[in-house]
Amino acid sequence: MRPISDDMRTSMRGAAAVFAERGFDGTTMEALREVTGVPTSTLYYYFEGKEQVLTFLLEDWLDRTAAAAAEAIATERTAKERLGDLVAAQLTAMANDPATCQVLLAELGRIDRLPHIAEAVQSAFHRPVAKLLADGAADRHLRSVDVDVATSVLYGAVIISGLHHIIDARDEVPAFDATEVAASVMDLVLHGLESEE
Amino acid sequence: MRPISDDMRTSMRGAAAVFAERGFDGTTMEALREVTGVPTSTLYYYFEGKEQVLTFLLEDWLDRTAAAAAEAIATERTAKERLGDLVAAQLTAMANDPATCQVLLAELGRIDRLPHIAEAVQSAFHRPVAKLLADGAADRHLRSVDVDVATSVLYGAVIISGLHHIIDARDEVPAFDATEVAASVMDLVLHGLESEE
């Protein structure tokens, strides 16, 4: 893949929507040409094929999300509070780019064959959570739990809740109120389901 | 789609593994013929196309999972206990058929265009959970929470935890110890992350 200029990056914006709507195989290069305005030949000049167009979009979004996540947790607040901020940041990224996010989900099943994407998911979702869980155990605001289980649970909770709202919202952007959803999810994840009686 | 005989159902078993390994578009009808032993013409006689082969596999698995879920919650135990049983049943279904499960995840993003599948997911995952949450609020063993949020969170937690283990396990069947994973997930979901100090 050749280096992508900012112009090209902007042109490719709309491509995610096509993948989201029609699925990978339902998306023709012709459709990408139509929506981006970039001629097919040019697409092949920059990308090695259709799949690379897709992975470019995913990595681009994941990188931005990872940056937002890193920023969200780099404060002086308690680990518990920062965990809420992190979830809110992740959901905000989802709400603001529902199409890409939907496509990412569609690739989750074969993520083991897309090492770059798997790594980017780690950076944007798992690693920040793992860090906060460790911090939280240290500052005593969070229970000490199995980090692997907890990151999976939290990742699943965030991504599926977000996807649920995205599908409900059809094509609106932002697809949902990230702060509100984050608050609901965090309430559940922090306090659990069990009655305190 | 013509009615599928039990013989044919059995023949199609292996197909999910191909979809899981190569992805939908990477899977050729030729590969399906090879792995199932069913000639291409016959596949087209029964299914309207490649996509319908896939949705058949998903519905078949989801129907079985829904039945297992229904059975798991039809006991005299408390709602809290039955919730654990339900999660264990769902994870067992996943562990026993990792390929199909992986493919299901891969279709989650476009589930809004597969109404049958969406409905089957509701039956196998969301509705049983929703019922138990209501029961649990009634019998006071569970907190009264927003059902929509909680079902999404729980669904995400289960499916992503399961997928995580499936990917780790590569091709082993069962892919992981469902009882053990269910216990970890339930601990987290019931008690939450917050420290009780």
Add this chain to the structure above:
DNA sequence: CTGTAACTTGTAATATGTTTCCAATACCGA
């Protein structure tokens, strides 16, 4: 200004794979 290399795009060819069609054969109930 000019030459060179990189960028961009249209057109045409090729390769792969899905899907349709149809005729031949096997199977099965009345």
Add this chain to the structure above:
DNA sequence: TCGGTATTGGAAACATATTACAAGTTACAG
């Protein structure tokens, strides 16, 4: 046996990804 349905092989139609290539355009170093 007869009539219909199920099953299958083979060929052909069709769509699309991908490659090849030539020609136009731009950026920029010298």
